Amino acid sequence: MVMVELLAERFNFIIVIILMMTGLYAVVATGNLVKRLVGLSLFQTSVFLLYITIGKVFGGQPPILPEYGGGHGESDYGAASTDHAAGAAEYAADTAHQSAEVLYSNPLPHVLILTAIVVGVATLSVGLALVVRIRETYGTIEDEAINKADYAVDSAGRGA
Amino acid sequence: MNPHLVLRVVAKLLIPLIVVFGLYVHFHGDYSPGGGFQAGVIVASAVILYSLIFGLDSAKRAVPTWFVKFLAAFGVLLYGGTGVATWLLGANYLDYDVLHPDLSHHTGQHIGIILVELGVLSTVFAVMMAIFYAFAGRAPDIPEGEW
Amino acid sequence: MEFDWTQLLDYALMAMLLAVGIAIVRLRNLFAAVMLMGVYSLLSAAWFVSLDAVDVAFTEAAVGAGISTVLMLAAMLLTAREAEPVKAARHWAALVVVSVAGAALFYAVGDMPVYGDPNSPANSYVGMDYITSTPNEIAVPNVVTAVLASYRGFDTFGETVVIFAAGLGVMLLLGLRGLKKKEEQK
Numbered sequence: 001m002v003m004v005e006l007l008a009e010r011f012n013f014i015i016v017i018i019l020m021m022t023g024l025y026a027v028v029a030t031g032n033l034v035k036r037l038v039g040l041s042l043f044q045t046s047v048f049l050l051y052i053t054i055g056k057v058f059g060g061q062p063p064i065l066p067e068y069g070g071g072h073g074e075s076d077y078g079a080a081s082t083d084h085a086a087g088a089a090e091y092a093a094d095t096a097h098q099s100a101e102v103l104y105s106n107p108l109p110h111v112l113i114l115t116a117i118v119v120g121v122a123t124l125s126v127g128l129a130l131v132v133r134i135r136e137t138y139g140t141i142e143d144e145a146i147n148k149a150d151y152a153v154d155s156a157g158r159g160a
Numbered sequence: 161m162n163p164h165l166v167l168r169v170v171a172k173l174l175i176p177l178i179v180v181f182g183l184y185v186h187f188h189g190d191y192s193p194g195g196g197f198q199a200g201v202i203v204a205s206a207v208i209l210y211s212l213i214f215g216l217d218s219a220k221r222a223v224p225t226w227f228v229k230f231l232a233a234f235g236v237l238l239y240g241g242t243g244v245a246t247w248l249l250g251a252n253y254l255d256y257d258v259l260h261p262d263l264s265h266h267t268g269q270h271i272g273i274i275l276v277e278l279g280v281l282s283t284v285f286a287v288m289m290a291i292f293y294a295f296a297g298r299a300p301d302i303p304e305g306e307w
Numbered sequence: 308m309e310f311d312w313t314q315l316l317d318y319a320l321m322a323m324l325l326a327v328g329i330a331i332v333r334l335r336n337l338f339a340a341v342m343l344m345g346v347y348s349l350l351s352a353a354w355f356v357s358l359d360a361v362d363v364a365f366t367e368a369a370v371g372a373g374i375s376t377v378l379m380l381a382a383m384l385l386t387a388r389e390a391e392p393v394k395a396a397r398h399w400a401a402l403v404v405v406s407v408a409g410a411a412l413f414y415a416v417g418d419m420p421v422y423g424d425p426n427s428p429a430n431s432y433v434g435m436d437y438i439t440s441t442p443n444e445i446a447v448p449n450v451v452t453a454v455l456a457s458y459r460g461f462d463t464f465g466e467t468v469v470i471f472a473a474g475l476g477v478m479l480l481l482g483l484r485g486l487k488k489k490e491e492q493k
Contacts, residue, residue, distance in 0.1 A: 009421045015321045017416065021409040022328040029401035032390035034337055034383055038344050041379075042328060045351050045371065052360045057430055058423035062359045063438060063450040064192065103425060105359040107450045108434035111459060114451070115466045117366050118197050118284065121375050122473030125291045128382035129480040132298065135386040142391050185365075190447045193361040195455065201369040208377060216485075225483045236471050239464050254460040266446040273447065273456040276463070283467050287474030288374055294477050295381035297485025 012053050019046040033131045033141040037124060044120050048113045055109035063107035164213065171213045178206035186281055190270060196277035200284025208292055216296050228289045235283030242275045313357065320354045335390045337383045345376035362451045 007014060023046055026039025131141055138146050162168070186199035211219030243254040251258040256272025327347045334340045348371030355364035393401075420427030437454050447453040455463055 003417075006417055010416050010419055012317075012321075012422045013416050013419055014413070015325070017409060017412045019324060019328050020412075021405045022325075022332055024408060025401050025405045026332045028404055029332075029393050029398055030390060031393070031397070032337070032387070034379070034386055035340060035390045037382075038331065038340055038379065041344060041375065042331060042347060045348060045367070046328075048363070048367070049351060049354065052355055052358050052363060053422065054420070054427075054429050055360070055434070056358045056423050057425045060359055060425070062193075062361045064361070065438070065442060065448045065450060067191065067448050104435075104438050104450070106430045106434035107437055107454055109429070110360050110363050110451045111454045113360070113363050114195075114197060114366050114455065115462065117363070117370050118201075119466055119469050119473075121370050121378070122287065122470045124375060125378050126473050126476045126480070128378055129291075129294065129477045132295070132382060132385045133480055141386050189452045190449055192449065193365050193451075194449075195362070195452050198362075198365050198369050201366075201374055205369070205373050208374075228483070229478075232471055232474050236467055239467055243460075243464070254464070256457060266444070269445045269447065269453075269457060273452065276456050276460065277452075280463065280467050283471055283474075287470050290474045290483060291378060291477050292381070293483050293485075294481035295378065295385070297483065298385055298481060 013050065016046055016050045016053060019049065022046075031142045031144055033134065033143065034128070037127050037131065040127075041120070041124055044116075048116060051109045051113050055106035057103050057105045060103040060105040063104045063110065065104075167213050171209060175206050175210055178209070179203055182206065186277060187274065189277055190273060196280030197284055199277075200281040201288060203281070204285045204288035204292070207289060211292070211296065216293075220293070223289060225293065228286045228293065230286075231282045232286035232290065235279045235281070235286065238279035238282065239276050242272060242279070246272070317354070317357055320350055320357065324350050324354070335392065337388055337390060338380075340390075341376065341379040341383055344379060345372050348372040348375065362449075 020043055023039050023041075023043030026042060027036050030036050030039065134146065135141050138149055140146060140149075182199045182202035185194040185202060186196060189195035189199070207219060207223055210222065242256075246255050246258055247253055249258040254272070254276075257263060257266065257268045259268035259271045262268070324347065327343050327350065331340050331343045331347065334343070348367060352364045352368035352372065355361075355367055420429065424430070437458060438450055441447065441450050441453045445453045445457050447457075
């Protein structure tokens with residue numbers, strides 16, 4: 001019973017893990033290189049979902065602070081900034097006026113995943129370029145056929 | 161009548177809007193979701209749309225290959241160059257506060273952030289265009305019926 | 308605990324993601340698989356919005372559902388339209404691998420923090436400090452941009468260089484001039 005409650009609180013993580021395993025299955029089982037890269041991209045996107053799920057805070061807002069005036073924010077941190085001149089203190093004091101604390105979701109995973117998404121598409125394109133070249137050389141993109149072609153060339157080379 | 165007339169007219173209307181939207185996303189990256197990565201991809205998708213409708217040769221005349229190669233390197237240089245500029249002004253590498261004397265409103269941070277995001281925009285745009293040109297340049301000619 | 312209607316949206320997105328993921332694995336027609344990958348990216352972007360990650364959703368929608376689909380379609384055009392069927396031995400071996408990995412991860416889920424906990428270790432230290440110190444030190448409302456470009460500017464520099472290197476790699480592998488012109492030059 002405790003275990004059911006344990007898993008119910010972490011239900012989102014379980015779904016994301018199932019999605020990751022779907023992508024991993026596509027990578028391991030398929031012989032077709034393009035489909036493998038599609039599976040890898042699926043795995044990658046699911047990992048991003050895992051990271052962002054960790055950073056979510058219940059009752060929180062997206063991490064974009066309101067502009068000057070009418071702001072929210074944690075009051076004690078806002079009032080403690082005294083070593084800059086008028087402008088910064090004004091902005092910080094504005095954001096400190098509300099006494100209620102407003103929660104924001106954790107911005108750090110967002111930054112990391114933003115980077116990872118664009119780098120992921122760049123490396124996906126290098127992988128696809130390699131697949132295109134493989135297709136032009138071997139005439140096929142099934143890995144078993146490619147292996148057979150390589151062994152044939154190898155053994156023909158050793159025989160000759 | 162050209163069978164792709166509707167597409168051509170709509171694309172001519174949309175492509176400038178997409179480019180302007182991309183620049184808007186870049187410059188408002190400080191105040192709303194956005195920034196260099198998203199803006200670079202949006203502007204690249206505008207040029208890819210142009211290439212899909214008007215042909216790869218027209219697109220290569222509009223955004224030539226040498227420009228794409230130059231812009232990719234220029235983006236990285238702009239980012240690194242901003243750091244070197246802060247170095248020469250006496251602070252640490254990529255310490256944006258020295259870029260503008262107004263420390264109270266942190267204008268230096270705004271300038272620094274926009275400059276480095278411009279570098280990121282250039283590199284992302286150029287790399288997406290280069291990848292598209294590389295793949296599309298090799299595409300075999302497919303007659304209309306074989307899709 | 309009153310019923311939270313946004314949870315329904317989350318469950319609907321999860322169900323659609325699972326359905327699309329399984330469909331991608333099962334389909335042999337590569338055109339359909341690539342298109343469904345675009346759909347998967349778009350659904351992930353919607354879930355990112357529900358998880359308060361608006362910058363990430365923007366990037367995932369633009370990059371994943373946009374550029375990535377175009378690239379995979381172009382690659383599929385140049386290579387093959389259909390995948391061969393998976394042999395039974397390989398299918399069962401893959402299932403064993405996936406089950407072992409999945410079981411290990413499920414075992415680890417028990418140690419993860421509760422979903423949405425504001426006091427979890429991930430949400431307690433540096434992440435929240437960025438929110439409180441951004442108004443004072445950078446005065447930029449979008450905290451994600453402030454962290455990306457200013458607090459963690461070195462990481463973003465390295466990432467720009469990685470993107471440049473990937474572009475270089477594709478330029479070296481495929482060339483920007485295309486195949487037709489090389490034939491004309493001969």
